[in-house]
Amino acid sequence: MAAVRSSRSVLLVGVMLAAALALAACGRGGGAEHAPERGDRAVAKVDGQTVWSSDVKREAVAQGLIGEGEPLDASSDLFRRVLDEVVDQRLLAGEAVKRKLDKDPIAQRRLSAARDRVLGDMLVESVVSDAVNDNAVRGLYQEQLKLAKRSEEIHARQIVVPNAADAEAIRKLLASGGSFEALAMQRSTDAATRFNGGDLGYFTIDVMPQTYDAALKTAKPGQIVGPFPVEGGFALVKVEDRRVEQPIALEAARPQIVRFLTYDQIRDLLEKLRGRSKVQVLVKTDTPATAIPPADAPKVAPAAPPAPPPATGAKP
Numbered sequence: 001m002a003a004v005r006s007s008r009s010v011l012l013v014g015v016m017l018a019a020a021l022a023l024a025a026c027g028r029g030g031g032a033e034h035a036p037e038r039g040d041r042a043v044a045k046v047d048g049q050t051v052w053s054s055d056v057k058r059e060a061v062a063q064g065l066i067g068e069g070e071p072l073d074a075s076s077d078l079f080r081r082v083l084d085e086v087v088d089q090r091l092l093a094g095e096a097v098k099r100k101l102d103k104d105p106i107a108q109r110r111l112s113a114a115r116d117r118v119l120g121d122m123l124v125e126s127v128v129s130d131a132v133n134d135n136a137v138r139g140l141y142q143e144q145l146k147l148a149k150r151s152e153e154i155h156a157r158q159i160v161v162p163n164a165a166d167a168e169a170i171r172k173l174l175a176s177g178g179s180f181e182a183l184a185m186q187r188s189t190d191a192a193t194r195f196n197g198g199d200l201g202y203f204t205i206d207v208m209p210q211t212y213d214a215a216l217k218t219a220k221p222g223q224i225v226g227p228f229p230v231e232g233g234f235a236l237v238k239v240e241d242r243r244v245e246q247p248i249a250l251e252a253a254r255p256q257i258v259r260f261l262t263y264d265q266i267r268d269l270l271e272k273l274r275g276r277s278k279v280q281v282l283v284k285t286d287t288p289a290t291a292i293p294p295a296d297a298p299k300v301a302p303a304a305p306p307a308p309p310p311a312t313g314a315k316p
Helices: 007-028 053-062 077-098 105-131 134-147 164-175 180-187 210-216 250-275
Strands: 042-046 049-052 152-161 199-204 224-230 233-244
Touching (some): 042 053, 042 077, 049 053, 049 077, 105 250, 134 250, 152 164, 164 180, 164 224, 164 233, 210 233
Antiparallel strands (some): 042 049, 152 199, 224 233
């Protein structure tokens, strides 16, 4: 989602772009207007010039009020509020043209900069749209699955009590047929797990303290180990299951994969453009220039290159 801009800067950019559109419209002369996008509809007229629903949606995206591609109901309060802002921008731009402010050299430079940003955004969106598709996402996902090293994970329950004597007493109750889950709820001092019958869920052993590693390394499903010392007292642990760590699902990994592929496409595009162009930097910098995405293009690109997505992730 695009970053929320201040109302003043949004208005300034909007005025400049609207002025450019007004100038273009003057050059075209009269004639019937056609919807600029499929399914578009006229929502207002400003001095004979049409405001389209897509103009309003684009402004809402620019302000961070909706995400790129999200719908915006023309009957909603948000749509009407943004429509009023677009109308105001057109009125201000039209008045600026009447006063010949568009001929001012500063205005020309700002309009040129706005044009560069818009065209740059459109190029990036086109390249990303063509390259970052479902086949590319699935391909990178499968590649990462093949490269990933999956660890073993354990599903276990625990009972934590303050001292060794209490732990030994609970061990005897368990040996005589006591319910681990019930005793965990009645006697465990671990607030995070006691009301779930001591359930720790699935975890890889490397995320646990060393004492758990030593106790659970060879334990089999159904086995109760301990007591052994832990932070807060002594623990008894029941191993419920052992399995190979499950890979993250494609849909869960998709957003990160899309970000990675998007950045990759932008980086490649900029490297190619710099490679075949003559760029002279006339100021000294401490670090060499690198090809990075423009600050405001595209809206879906991350600010820094993420690592390729891991093939393993959150536990069910």
